[in-house]
Structure formats: C-alpha cells, structure tokens
Amino acid sequence: MATALRLRGVTKTFGTVRAVDDLDLEIPRGTTCGFIGPSGAGKTTCIRLIMSILFPDSGELSVLGHASALAAKDRIGYLPEERGVYRRMRVGAFLAYIGKLKGVPESAARARASRLLERLGLAGVEEKRCEDLSKGMLQRVQFVAALVNEPDLLILDEPFSGLDPVSVRRMREVIADEQRRGVTLLFSTHVMSHAEELCDHVVMIHRGRKVLDEPIAGLRRQYDVRTIRLEPLDADADVGALYDVPGVASVRRASGGWELRLVADSDPVDVMRRIPGLVVPARLEFARVTLEDIFVRLAQQGGAVRDEGALRAHLQGLDVGASA
Amino acid sequence: MRRILLVARRDFIATVSTKGFIVGLLVLPALISLVAALAPRIPEMRRPVSGEVAIVDPTGRVSAHARAALAPDAIRARRLAEARRVTAPVAGAVGPVADQAIERAVGQAPSFTVVQDGPGDAIDDIRAWLLEAGSASPRLAVVVVHRDALLRRADGELGSYDLYTSRALDEAGERALHESMHEALVSARLESADLDRGAIEATLRVVRPEAVLVTAAGARSSSRGLAQLLPFAMGLVLFIGVVVGGQSLMTSMVEEKSSRVVEVLLAAVSPFELMAGKLIGQLGVGLLVLALYVGLGLTALYSFAVLGLIEPMLLVYLVIFFLITYMVFGALMLAIGAAVNQPNEAQSLMVPVLMLLVIPYMLSPMIGQAPNSTFAVVLSFVPPVNTIAMMARLGSESPPPAWQVWATALLGLGAGIVATWFAAKIFRVGLLMHGRPPDLRTLIRWARQA
Structure with missing residues (x-):
C-alpha cells in the first residue's frame, strides 16, 4: 500500500524543550491513524511539522509523495486544535475563500460547503457572520473548512473537544463518509475512547517520543486480558467463593457488578469456565483492554506517572482546558 | 502566486470596506474638498449689510473723502487689491482662474449711505439717532472725527475718529467702515498738508519681481511660495500613504493572530x-x-491654474519612493503584528519604527529650503529615512542630480530587502507564539533562530 505520510528521525526543539524527539512515522494511504497522548505530549507540534507550519530541526518528511506539505496543501484538509475564523466574514464567504486558497473554484466550494453544513446541522448559516455563531457552531464550520477541498489527507486535531453529543455524532458520520471515500485520516486526541472508536491504527506520543505504533486489533492481542467482569443474576448473591478460584488475584465491586483481577500466569479461559458454577451470571465477559490502560501501563513502565487517577481522568477527556 | 493574490485581494477588500477606513480616509477628504469648494462662495451667499452711516466732521474736510471711500465700488476695489497682494506669492503665477476665485472670495461690498444731517457728537444724541425707529433704511453707525484728526498735536501725533454702531452693523460692515475711514483720513491729511498722494504712493512702492531660477538647463521663473509648500506636501503624502498601509497591515495581522x-x-x-x-x-x-x-492635490492645483508647476516626473518619483518606503516600513509593521498578541502590545515596538517615519517628515520643510545642504544630502543616503528626505529634495526648487536620486532608490531598495528578510524570520517564529509579548531583543533572537 502506498504511503500517505512518512516521518524519519524528525526532531523539533523550542529553546531547551525537545517537543518532538527523533520521531519515525508511516501512515499508509486510506487508513485512519489515531495520534494519541496526553496534552503536552507533542502531538500538535508534530502535526504543525507535517503541515509545514513549523519546520523540523532535523529529520525528513514525505507528505502525499512530496518532500513537504507546501507542495500538497491543496490536497490536505486540516482542522487545527486552536479554532479560528475571520469574525466579521460571512460563513459562506469564509468557506469559499478557504476553498479558493486550496484551488477549488468558488461555486464548487460553496456548493460542497452548503452540503456539509447541512449534514452538520448548520443549514442556512452561510449568510451569517462568523461572530454571530456559537463556539460549537464555529467548530463545525471549521470542520467544513478542512473538508471543502475533498482532501486526500485529513488531519483533525482534537476535533470533538467542547462539542455536544449530537454534534459529535454528526461529525463522526461525516468522518465515516470520508473514510469510505478513501481519505487518509490522521486523528489527534488525548481522549483514548475517541481513538478506539475511529481508528484502525494508533501512534502514542509521550514527551515528544513515540511509545507505541500498532494496529488496534494487534494491541488487543498483545495486551493480554487480565480482568473479568461479572454481573450476578441475583444482585445480592454471595461472591465469597470466587476468591478461592485458582488464578483470581482480587475481587472488587465495580459499576453494576464485580471485577475479578487475574494473577499474571493464570489461564483466563479456565477461570471463566469455573465462575457460572459458583455465581449465576446475568452477564459474564472479559474486560477488553483499553487504550487508556495501555497508555497508563506504558507510561508507568517509563516511570512517568505520578498521579494515575489524574492521568486517567485526562485520557478520558474529563479534565478541562488542556492544550498540547 | 495565485494564493498570494487571493490573500492580497481579501486583505485589501477587508480593509477598505471597514467603516473606519471609509470615514477616516474617504469621507474626511471629501468633506474638506466640499468645504474648500463652498467656502469661497459663502460671501456670495451672504447678503452684504446696507444702511445709513452718519459722519460728524468738526474739521469739515474729512466727510467728502469718507463718502468716496465708503462707496461700494471703492470698498470692493481695495479688497481685490489686498487679496491679490496676499495670494500672489503663494500661487506663484496667478492665472484667470485664480483671479475669479479671488473675486468670488471678496464677494459683494456693503452698501453705506452717508448722511450729513446726523446727530451731534454728544453720546445721547448719537444714541437717539442710532435707535430712532421708522427710518427707511437701518441706521448702522456714527463716525465722529476728532477735531485734531488733521492737525499734528504737540506730541507729534494726529487725532483719529470714534465709531458708534448699532446692532444692525455686522462684523464685515464694521471692518469695511474702519478700512474706509483709514483711507479717508489719510487722503484728508495729505490734502490738508498739500501733498501729492500719487507721488507719495509711487515713492513707497517697490515692485517685487519674481525670482528667475538659473540652472545649467536654462532659466525659468521660480515660485517660492509653492516651492516652500511642495516638499512638505510630498513628505506628507508619502507619510500618510505609508502610515495608513503599514498601520492596517499591523492591525490585520494582529487580528488574524489573536482570532x-x-x-x-x-x-x-x-x-x-x-x-x-x-x-x-x-x-x-x-x-x-x-x-x-x-x-x-492635483485638483486643487488645477483649480488655481498652477498645475503646470508639478512636473510629471515628480509623481513618478513619488510612486517609486512610496513603494520603497512601504517595503521597509510595511515589512517592519508586519513583523510587529506577527510578534504580538493584541494591538495594545504593539505600541512599544511601533514607537521606534514610527519615529523613523516622523522625523524625516518633520524635517522635510527644512530640507526643502536647503535641499543641497550637507545635512539634506547625507540624510537622503541613510536608510530608512532617505526616501522621505529625497522626496522633500525633489519637491524643492533645486532638485538633486539624477545619480543621487537613483542612489537613494537603490539604498532604499536594499533596506527594503533587509527589512523583508527580517520580517519573514519574525513572521515564521512569531505567528504561532502566544503569551508574553516580545521586546526588541527577543525579536532579534527570533530572527537568528528562524
């Protein structure tokens, strides 16, 4: 498969801070890659390097077959993390202007912008001034600006932050359409669940360095199942017998039931078989490993986690005001 | 290039379509032009005052002269002569159009009817006469000529006159009365001394000739009045164009960055x-x-029939030096806009840049008066102030040699390239920088980094 994006040994330093450190990355065309990591990890700097908004101190880049995004900007759609529009410009004129900058004829840009605005629940806002729209509406307008040129490479930096659930659903539908059209999607987020739902490949960045570069399916195989979730048919059932099952390390209350943590070398299938004989289950399943778990585990291995609770809240998008 | 022109087009339209721009730069000059066009016609629109003036003349020798001096034609003739005397040096060559403009500006003279049988010189009599109702035309003033108005006193001085007016006399009428009484008293005094007024005026008159500028190319008449104004005007036009362009460049950049x-x-x-x-x-x-x-400016010159005093090449130089000056200052303003987060943060960085524009502009009248002085010549070779200095010299009566003009242009171009290079460095680093606004040292560090 042809490569849409390739980085080799890319490094970028600001003063004494190494924002991106010797980064290698390769994204095949037509795939969706999650660019994940907590705020401040270096994701946005890396994207700005890809977009030739910043320039690396060392290393090589290839974007859609060109040595720099400057030669391919007409084929790239980019939604920056920092949202911005011309406040006094009308929405239709703004989107047409961005389209024209990317080589799309004005009439085609306006027509495509209208279709996308309608799909995102913003039909008829073309004649409104940008300053008259709410923050969430402006975010969707900017999302349209990233798509107005029908890009081959779409880079979305934290696209869902601050949006209501309905708007998130509408944007995800449009993203799904773009994926079907064959766009290469680089999706940057610090909220791991978003990446899990959208991506077939993830690259984790932590402190400017790549700590993981795997397909989601491979990750689930690689990071073994260590937890079983049990919801008893009788909510008051005695689960004391579960402590004696070989291979169970701990049993603790979890939302709507119990969570059994297994010891490292146990056979999860054997444990699973034994449970129904002890407690009648309404639901019994292996807890799928989450990106959040994987990230925390990787960060712990690197000795970089001081407060796991705060880190998990951040990776679930529960903190406010984070920036890369 | 397509993208550059698209950005340029949007920026141009966004700036010129703002209310501030239209009000500040189009409506204001339009209003000034309107006022300038209407002002000379205001005297025409105003009805001159008309009424009776009583002259109390104990000497018996002033009133005849006063009657002659107060005649409308005499007042108008005096005013025209005075207006021509005042405007001649500024206009340089006063053509027929200028003559018409002067005549319009002078307007109609007040119409005074001089009455002999007025009041006595007692204030009660004067009040009664001025306030008496029922006369056919309004009573405007009483002039009481001093008894010693024609005779030299012991201290060597002569007497004068007192003027009493009613509310019906306006300011223009009062001025005309004073002018006429001055004229009448001078004539009466000369007559009583048996002196020939014509001979005395001829003795006092020295016709001021128009200077003839002699150069290697030949001789031509010079117009010092305009010569003093032109360098300042050239500096002003250059200054306004660059400041407006540079200022809006900085503002739009800061807006794009902050939004x-x-x-x-x-x-x-x-x-x-x-x-x-x-x-x-x-x-x-x-x-x-x-x-x-x-x-x-050209329209104003045309209306005074002195358009020929502006050489076409001067306008070509104006455009060339504008482009160069804009290149230097526009690039610096853009760099400032890219470096700061809010317009108010730009002030401290803008002051030194604006000073470099203001100083040569303030000096331009002096440069125009001594265009080939060492100071003026040196200043026209020191970027970035050289372009405005050279423009002032070009507008003067003694323009510099061509090699100096082109040397200034080349030096200015070099400064423009350096400023643009510096601005490009700041631009790349500063655009996405937010936080504490940088000082000059930080900007230089950025330029080294980029």
Whole structure:
C-alpha cells in the first residue's frame, strides 16, 4: 500500500524543550491513524511539522509523495486544535475563500460547503457572520473548512473537544463518509475512547517520543486480558467463593457488578469456565483492554506517572482546558 | 502566486470596506474638498449689510473723502487689491482662474449711505439717532472725527475718529467702515498738508519681481511660495500613504493572530505566501490613499491654474519612493503584528519604527529650503529615512542630480530587502507564539533562530 505520510528521525526543539524527539512515522494511504497522548505530549507540534507550519530541526518528511506539505496543501484538509475564523466574514464567504486558497473554484466550494453544513446541522448559516455563531457552531464550520477541498489527507486535531453529543455524532458520520471515500485520516486526541472508536491504527506520543505504533486489533492481542467482569443474576448473591478460584488475584465491586483481577500466569479461559458454577451470571465477559490502560501501563513502565487517577481522568477527556 | 493574490485581494477588500477606513480616509477628504469648494462662495451667499452711516466732521474736510471711500465700488476695489497682494506669492503665477476665485472670495461690498444731517457728537444724541425707529433704511453707525484728526498735536501725533454702531452693523460692515475711514483720513491729511498722494504712493512702492531660477538647463521663473509648500506636501503624502498601509497591515495581522485564524490559513498557504499576500494587499490600500491625496492635490492645483508647476516626473518619483518606503516600513509593521498578541502590545515596538517615519517628515520643510545642504544630502543616503528626505529634495526648487536620486532608490531598495528578510524570520517564529509579548531583543533572537 502506498504511503500517505512518512516521518524519519524528525526532531523539533523550542529553546531547551525537545517537543518532538527523533520521531519515525508511516501512515499508509486510506487508513485512519489515531495520534494519541496526553496534552503536552507533542502531538500538535508534530502535526504543525507535517503541515509545514513549523519546520523540523532535523529529520525528513514525505507528505502525499512530496518532500513537504507546501507542495500538497491543496490536497490536505486540516482542522487545527486552536479554532479560528475571520469574525466579521460571512460563513459562506469564509468557506469559499478557504476553498479558493486550496484551488477549488468558488461555486464548487460553496456548493460542497452548503452540503456539509447541512449534514452538520448548520443549514442556512452561510449568510451569517462568523461572530454571530456559537463556539460549537464555529467548530463545525471549521470542520467544513478542512473538508471543502475533498482532501486526500485529513488531519483533525482534537476535533470533538467542547462539542455536544449530537454534534459529535454528526461529525463522526461525516468522518465515516470520508473514510469510505478513501481519505487518509490522521486523528489527534488525548481522549483514548475517541481513538478506539475511529481508528484502525494508533501512534502514542509521550514527551515528544513515540511509545507505541500498532494496529488496534494487534494491541488487543498483545495486551493480554487480565480482568473479568461479572454481573450476578441475583444482585445480592454471595461472591465469597470466587476468591478461592485458582488464578483470581482480587475481587472488587465495580459499576453494576464485580471485577475479578487475574494473577499474571493464570489461564483466563479456565477461570471463566469455573465462575457460572459458583455465581449465576446475568452477564459474564472479559474486560477488553483499553487504550487508556495501555497508555497508563506504558507510561508507568517509563516511570512517568505520578498521579494515575489524574492521568486517567485526562485520557478520558474529563479534565478541562488542556492544550498540547 | 495565485494564493498570494487571493490573500492580497481579501486583505485589501477587508480593509477598505471597514467603516473606519471609509470615514477616516474617504469621507474626511471629501468633506474638506466640499468645504474648500463652498467656502469661497459663502460671501456670495451672504447678503452684504446696507444702511445709513452718519459722519460728524468738526474739521469739515474729512466727510467728502469718507463718502468716496465708503462707496461700494471703492470698498470692493481695495479688497481685490489686498487679496491679490496676499495670494500672489503663494500661487506663484496667478492665472484667470485664480483671479475669479479671488473675486468670488471678496464677494459683494456693503452698501453705506452717508448722511450729513446726523446727530451731534454728544453720546445721547448719537444714541437717539442710532435707535430712532421708522427710518427707511437701518441706521448702522456714527463716525465722529476728532477735531485734531488733521492737525499734528504737540506730541507729534494726529487725532483719529470714534465709531458708534448699532446692532444692525455686522462684523464685515464694521471692518469695511474702519478700512474706509483709514483711507479717508489719510487722503484728508495729505490734502490738508498739500501733498501729492500719487507721488507719495509711487515713492513707497517697490515692485517685487519674481525670482528667475538659473540652472545649467536654462532659466525659468521660480515660485517660492509653492516651492516652500511642495516638499512638505510630498513628505506628507508619502507619510500618510505609508502610515495608513503599514498601520492596517499591523492591525490585520494582529487580528488574524489573536482570532487564531492564522493556523487555518497556514493550512492552505505557506508562511511566505501569507506574508507576501498581506504585504501586497495593504500596499494596495496605501496606493489608494496615495492616489486619493495626490488626486485631491492635483485638483486643487488645477483649480488655481498652477498645475503646470508639478512636473510629471515628480509623481513618478513619488510612486517609486512610496513603494520603497512601504517595503521597509510595511515589512517592519508586519513583523510587529506577527510578534504580538493584541494591538495594545504593539505600541512599544511601533514607537521606534514610527519615529523613523516622523522625523524625516518633520524635517522635510527644512530640507526643502536647503535641499543641497550637507545635512539634506547625507540624510537622503541613510536608510530608512532617505526616501522621505529625497522626496522633500525633489519637491524643492533645486532638485538633486539624477545619480543621487537613483542612489537613494537603490539604498532604499536594499533596506527594503533587509527589512523583508527580517520580517519573514519574525513572521515564521512569531505567528504561532502566544503569551508574553516580545521586546526588541527577543525579536532579534527570533530572527537568528528562524
């Protein structure tokens, strides 16, 4: 498969801070890659390097077959993390202007912008001034600006932050359409669940360095199942017998039931078989490993986690005001 | 190039379509032109005062002269002569159009009817006469000539006159009365001394000739009045064009940065394209302003029939030096706009840049008076102030040699290239920088980094 994006040994330093450190990355065309990591990890700097908004101190880049995004900007759609529009410009004129900058004829840009605005629940806002729209509406307008040129490479930096659930659903539908059209999607987020739902490949960045570069399916195989979730048919059932099952390390209350943590070398299938004989289950399943778990585990291995609770809240998008 | 022109077009339209721009730069000159066009006609619109003036003349020898001096034709003739005397040095060559303008400005003279059988010189009599109702035309004033108005006193001085007026006399009428009484008293005094007024006036009159400028190319008459104004006017036009273009360049850059739209733009264009587009767009704004003010100036000169005093080459130089000056100051203003987060943060960085524009502009009248002095010559070779200094010299009566003009242009161009290079460095680093506004040292560090 042809490569849409390739980085080799890319490094970028600001003063004494190494924002991106010797980064290698390769994204095949037509795939969706999650660019994940907590705020401040270096994701946005890396994207700005890809977009030739910043320039690396060392290393090589290839974007859609060109040595720099400057030669391919007409084929790239980019939604920056920092949202911005011309406040006094009308929405239709703004989107047409961005389209024209990317080589799309004005009439085609306006027509495509209208279709996308309608799909995102913003039909008829073309004649409104940008300053008259709410923050969430402006975010969707900017999302349209990233798509107005029908890009081959779409880079979305934290696209869902601050949006209501309905708007998130509408944007995800449009993203799904773009994926079907064959766009290469680089999706940057610090909220791991978003990446899990959208991506077939993830690259984790932590402190400017790549700590993981795997397909989601491979990750689930690689990071073994260590937890079983049990919801008893009788909510008051005695689960004391579960402590004696070989291979169970701990049993603790979890939302709507119990969570059994297994010891490292146990056979999860054997444990699973034994449970129904002890407690009648309404639901019994292996807890799928989450990106959040994987990230925390990787960060712990690197000795970089001081407060796991705060880190998990951040990776679930529960903190406010984070920036890369 | 397509992207550069698109950015330039949007920037130009966004700037010239703002209310502030239209009010500040189009409506204001339009209003000034309107006032300038209407002002000379205001005297025509005003009905001159008309009424009776009583002259109490105990000497018996002033009233005849006063009657002659107060005649409308005499008042008008005096005013025309005075207006021509005042405007002649400024206009240089006063053509028929200027003559008409002067006649319009002088307007109609007041109409005084001099009455002999007025009141006595007692104040009660004067009050009674001035306030008496029922006369056919309004009573405007009583002039009481001093008894010693024609005779030299012991201290060597002569007497004068007292003037009592009613509310019906306006300011223009009072001025005409004073002028006429001055004329009447001078005539009466000369007559009583048996002196020939014509001979005395001829003795006092020294006709001031128009200076003839002698150069290697030949001799031509010079117009010092205009020569003093032109360098200042040239400096002013250049200054306004560059300041307006540079200021709006800085403002639009700060707006784009603070509204964070700049990263959206950089997703579509390169930093160089964005910078070049903005420079060209606001260059258009500066040129529009320049064209507007030059057009107004030329229209004014045309209306006074002295358009020929502006050499076409001067306008060519004006455009060339405007482009160079804009290149230097526009690039610096753009760099400042890219470096700061809010317009108010730009003030401290803008002051030294603006000073470099203001100082030569303030000096331009002095440069125009001594265009080939060592100071003027040196200043016209020191970028970035050289262009305005050279423009002032070009507008003077003794323009510099051609090699100096082109040397200034080349030096200015060099300064423009350096300023643009510096601005491009700041632009690349500063665009996405937010936080504490940088000082000059930080800007230099950025330029080294980029």
